[in-house]
Amino acid sequence: MPYVLVQIVEGRSAEAKKAIAADITASLVEHAGARAEDCYVVFRDVAASDWLIAGETVAERRRKRGDAGT
Helix, strand or coil, X not given: CCEEEXXXXXXXXXXXXXXXXXXXXXXXXXXXXXCHHHCEEEEEEECCCCCEXXXXXXXXXXXXXXXXXX
Protein backbone atom coordinates (compact mmCIF):
# COMPACT_ATOMS: atom_id res chain seq x y z
CA MET A 1 0.00 0.00 0.00
CA PRO A 2 2.04 2.97 -1.27
CA TYR A 3 1.77 6.22 0.67
CA VAL A 4 3.14 9.38 -0.94
CA LEU A 5 3.40 12.64 0.98
CA VAL A 6 3.61 15.73 -1.21
CA GLN A 7 4.82 18.80 0.64
CA ILE A 8 4.18 21.85 -1.49
CA VAL A 9 3.95 25.60 -1.04
CA GLU A 10 0.31 26.53 -0.52
CA GLY A 11 -1.76 27.91 -3.35
CA ARG A 12 -2.55 24.97 -5.62
CA SER A 13 -6.19 24.42 -6.45
CA ALA A 14 -8.09 21.27 -5.58
CA GLU A 15 -8.19 20.48 -9.30
CA ALA A 16 -4.41 20.78 -9.61
CA LYS A 17 -3.87 18.52 -6.60
CA LYS A 18 -6.28 15.96 -8.02
CA ALA A 19 -4.36 15.94 -11.32
CA ILE A 20 -1.01 15.59 -9.50
CA ALA A 21 -2.39 12.72 -7.40
CA ALA A 22 -3.72 10.99 -10.50
CA ASP A 23 -0.29 11.17 -12.15
CA ILE A 24 1.47 9.87 -9.03
CA THR A 25 -1.03 7.03 -8.74
CA ALA A 26 -0.65 6.11 -12.41
CA SER A 27 3.13 6.02 -11.99
CA LEU A 28 2.88 3.73 -8.95
CA VAL A 29 0.56 1.42 -10.86
CA GLU A 30 2.86 1.33 -13.90
CA HIS A 31 6.25 1.17 -12.22
CA ALA A 32 5.60 -0.42 -8.83
CA GLY A 33 2.82 -2.82 -9.73
CA ALA A 34 0.51 -1.23 -7.16
CA ARG A 35 -3.25 -1.27 -7.42
CA ALA A 36 -4.72 2.23 -7.79
CA GLU A 37 -7.19 1.62 -4.97
CA ASP A 38 -4.27 0.92 -2.63
CA CYS A 39 -2.36 4.15 -3.39
CA TYR A 40 -2.55 7.01 -0.94
CA VAL A 41 -1.43 10.52 -1.92
CA VAL A 42 -1.49 13.15 0.82
CA PHE A 43 -0.81 16.86 0.35
CA ARG A 44 0.72 18.99 3.06
CA ASP A 45 0.48 22.66 2.18
CA VAL A 46 3.24 24.80 3.62
CA ALA A 47 2.88 28.56 4.00
CA ALA A 48 5.14 30.55 1.68
CA SER A 49 6.56 32.24 4.78
CA ASP A 50 7.55 28.83 6.21
CA TRP A 51 9.37 27.48 3.13
CA LEU A 52 12.90 28.79 2.76
CA ILE A 53 15.42 28.52 -0.04
CA ALA A 54 18.98 29.61 0.74
CA GLY A 55 17.72 31.45 3.81
CA GLU A 56 15.01 33.37 1.98
CA THR A 57 11.31 32.58 2.22
CA VAL A 58 9.27 31.78 -0.86
CA ALA A 59 7.07 34.75 0.07
CA GLU A 60 10.11 37.06 -0.05
CA ARG A 61 11.23 35.60 -3.37
CA ARG A 62 7.75 36.10 -4.81
CA ARG A 63 7.66 39.72 -3.65
CA LYS A 64 11.00 40.35 -5.32
CA ARG A 65 9.65 38.87 -8.58
CA GLY A 66 6.47 40.87 -8.23
CA ASP A 67 4.16 37.90 -8.40
CA ALA A 68 2.11 35.60 -6.22
CA GLY A 69 3.40 32.57 -8.16
CA THR A 70 3.19 29.01 -6.98
